[in-house]
Amino acid sequence: MSSHDPSSATAADAVAGGSYRVCDTVVLVCLAFASSIIVFTVAVCFRRAVTLQGYAASASASPSGRGGGAAAAPAAVGGLRGLAPSALAAIPKFAYRRGAAGGGGGWAQCAICLGVVRDGEAVRRLPECKHLFHVECVDMWLYSHATCPLCRRDVGAAAAAAGDKV
Numbered sequence: 001m002s003s004h005d006p007s008s009a010t011a012a013d014a015v016a017g018g019s020y021r022v023c024d025t026v027v028l029v030c031l032a033f034a035s036s037i038i039v040f041t042v043a044v045c046f047r048r049a050v051t052l053q054g055y056a057a058s059a060s061a062s063p064s065g066r067g068g069g070a071a072a073a074p075a076a077v078g079g080l081r082g083l084a085p086s087a088l089a090a091i092p093k094f095a096y097r098r099g100a101a102g103g104g105g106g107w108a109q110c111a112i113c114l115g116v117v118r119d120g121e122a123v124r125r126l127p128e129c130k131h132l133f134h135v136e137c138v139d140m141w142l143y144s145h146a147t148c149p150l151c152r153r154d155v156g157a158a159a160a161a162a163g164d165k166v
Contacts, residue, residue, distance in 0.1 A: 082144045083156055091142075091155070093135050096123045111150050112137035129153045 096117050098107065108117040110133050117123055122135040131150050133141075141149050146156040 081146060083142045083146050087156060088139060088142055091124050091127060093122050093124045095119075096121050096132075108132050110134045110137050112141060126153075126155055128155060 096108065096119060098119055108123075109115070110117055110123075111131070112133055115134070117132065117134065123132050124135050124138050125132050126138070126148050129148050129151050131148055133149070138149070142155060147154055
C-alpha cells in the first residue's frame with residue numbers, strides 16, 4: 001500500500017501541480033500578439049489622419065497649380081478646389097432648344113447625370129470646350145473642380161475671361 005506524503009513530492013509532481021502550465025504560455029503569447037496588432041493599427045491610423053489633415057491644410061493654403069488665377073477658389077468641402085461663385089456665374093446659362101444655333105441637329109445628353117437634355121431645360125455650355133451640361137449638374141461639379149468633367153480642360157481662366165466680356 002502506498003500512501004501519498006506531501007513532503008515526498010518529486011520534481012515532476014511540482015511542475016505538473018504547480019502554478020505554471022503550457023496553456024498559460026499560449027494565452028500570454030496570444031495576448032501579447034493581439035496587443036501589438038492593436039498598437040500597430042492605432043499608429044497607422046494616427047499617421048494617416050495626420051498626413052491627410054496636413055495635406056488638406058497645405059492644399060487649401062497653396063495657390064492653384066492649374067492656372068485658374070483668381071477664378072479658382074477653395075471649395076467648402078474637404079479642401080477640394082473649384083470655381084469661385086463669381087466665375088461660375090460668369091458662364092452663361094440658357095434654355096436648351098433642340099436644333100437651335102449651336103445646339104446641333106440631334107439630341108444632347110448631360111455627361112454628368114447621363115440624362116437626355118430636353119427642350120426648355122436650363123443648361124450651361126462651357127466656354128473653352130463647348131461641352132453642354134444641365135445647370136444643376138455642372139454647377140455641383142464646378143464647385144469642387146475647375147475643369148470640364150469630360151475633357152478636363154481648365155474652365156477657370158475661360159470663365160474669368162467670359163466674365164470680363166459681359
